[in-house]
Amino acid sequence: MPPFKPQIAVVGTLDTKLEEFLYLRSQILENDPSLTVILIDAGRSVVEHDAITIKQHEVLKASGFQGGDSAFMSLPRGDLIKIMIKGAIETVKQLQDREGVQAIIGLGGSGGTSIVSAVMRELPLTFPKLIVSTVASSDVSFYIAETDITMMYSVVDIAGLNELLKAVVDNAAGAIVGMAKAYAKRTSNNHNNTKTTKKGIGITMFGVTTKGVSAVRKRLESYGFEVYIFHATGSGGRSMERLVKEGRLHGILDMTTTELADELAGGVFSAGNSRLTAAAKAGLPQIVSVGALDMVNFGPRDTVPKKFRERKLIEHTPLVTIMRTTEQECEELGKRVAQRLKENCIRPEFTEVWLPLRGVSALDVEGQAFYDKVSDEALFTAIKNGLEGSGILVNELDTDINDPGWSESIAERLSKLIELKG
Template identity: 35%
Template sequence: MSDSPRIALIATLDTKGDETAYVRDRIVALGGEAIVIDSGILGEAAGCEAGVSRAEVARAGGRELDEVRSAGSRGAAVEQMQEGVRAVLEALWAERRVDGALCLGGAEGALLGAAAMAALPVGVPKLIVSPSASGRRPFGPFVGEGDTLVMHSVIDILGINPISRAIFDNAAAAVVGMARDAGRPAEALGERCVAITMLGHTTPAVMHMLPALEAGGHQPVVFHANGVGGPAMERLIEAEAISGVIDFTLSELANAMHPTGIHATGPRRLTVAGEHGLPQVVVPGCVDFFNQGAREELPENLRSRKQYFHNPVATLVRLTAEEEAELGRIVAERLAGARGPVQVICPTGGFSLADVPGGDLWDPEADAAFIDSLRDSLPSHIAFEEVDAHVDDPEFADLVAERYLTIAKEASHV
């Protein structure tokens, strides 16, 4: 990385000009360079000169600034400006003119910066400083599927005083230090990098298979299948940073079966690897439950279902046989269009640590409904294998690793 890291500094200069100028100067004092991007919409820029004006930002998103201002609502204007900020930062990165990004923003400003940072690869330093980074607010809109850091500004971003100065100094030092001493884009993790999905209830099996994969010359990268991990994996697939997938844990699809599933993902989950022709081994780990919050907060209509007390703020709720059958059809449908080799392996002895005889989520009829539906719905060109084992049995993990090594080798010779 350059000894003089170049930082994209994103802020609304109509309301945060002086503060942006202070942070810009701190970046320069630390040996970096700052490219100020004005993401403001209303008012006039003041207190800091922009390297990329708000008019240029709007134009990068395909609109003139007056069009954005007349969008009809504040929210609509922010959505339109997000496209421009993202396009600007994407272009700067493509031209290798930035090494990291820092945003000073309130509620809307932080979202504008977050949209831009989503265009940068994992590993490139990204930091948002905002008063909205606090309390019970969800951090998903700031972080998305990437590695954006979020720092609470403690006070509003208005004025230079002992508190804001300390926060701004830390933020500038953090982003410059990361860009100069550590930041590396994870755009190419290696030609033999295999992505694996995992939750706590499939951890024993995934841990067991890692040495076999490594001995076979592959680099495992494990994603937590918590509603963000799966999409993050698929984003890296689209960036061509992944060469194959062991989708061992499909809990995100199970969560999508229920309106309140905390780990739910959208309709593209389990389709991206197939679209890119990657070799895949698919295991229905954790398809037996969906995630909810604290047990005492469970909706009334779920309280009669089998449950597993995961921790004080997380309860696992069993899917019914009818839901399992539908889920099996969904998994088959999403795999049907795969352009690369796919091997589906179903353990018949349970899908999670709690899905065992005597376990809180044990329901062999529901498990069978999933397996039967999946088998009957898969197209004939997709290999399907039932194994008399539990998902976390060491022998099952060995089999999954062996199957992946086989199809990966075959795929490399095509």
């Protein structure tokens, strides 16, 4: 049987950037002429060229738009982009179902990046995704979200070929060809039964819970689990929940739920109001704790909102300032933890909440800067009251979250829950 050759999807607005996309296509094929390049036109206007595989009117049709060409062209730019996003997503999904592609790449300014990144966010994690973009040097978190999109800064605008842009596109073409081949090889090996049979466990971690999480990780690995650690910086929590939705995890130790504190107080590491729901909705075995709910995260000290500048603050690094949560905030956080679990758990017998009574972070133990027994007690009480009658077990331990005994106990219990779930 001849060796399998990957297919690469190239998505963009060809009515404004045809020349640049044709150059990208040529460079991909120069790297490996046996590859198949599927050029998809998600632009506003119809463009004709022999190299275009899926034309603009096909993408528009896939969106389900019912109006004619004149109605489409008369739409405001924002509405038009939304329609093309919908059509491009459906087009790539159909390609995946029908033929399969091994990588996707796009070029764009803000509009083109919005379209192709929306398509990429719908694709599985670890599937190769690369965008050459004019906006890649700014805050791109809303383009990438919780996915593994790679963004390459174009340096100059994608508006006509020149020596500099050609060099950037050359690099991008080489990168996507390499990524596609690596993905094809990896997935081919997986189909040949070389994929790990270990069950996956997701754990959330922060600097102030690292000691405890590291001990848990080592013990779970000794039990034969594959452990994935997620940095609880907003995107980390969302990434873990994304893997739950993709069915790639068998259990969750949500030891560090600090992202809820940032959501509440306007910190920089919020994961949004769907945080703490995915595993509950999936019925996965999970143990939830309250790691680092003693703090809210901001950027450099001068970026802390004025209303908080008299609060207890610590300059964690030159770029991160943390603020101690108050008794009232801790009570509200406890209510939110309980509410989200109670409202979303389809199998409450497989969800437990563990409370470390002697400290929820390395800074919250007696003698440390954020030690506040009253605020912690407000957090614990709100959780216990909120989960009363829910069927979700609350386990209180007379230790702190980084204690070796805590780590050993929580690892053993999660392992048992996963075994019970089968």
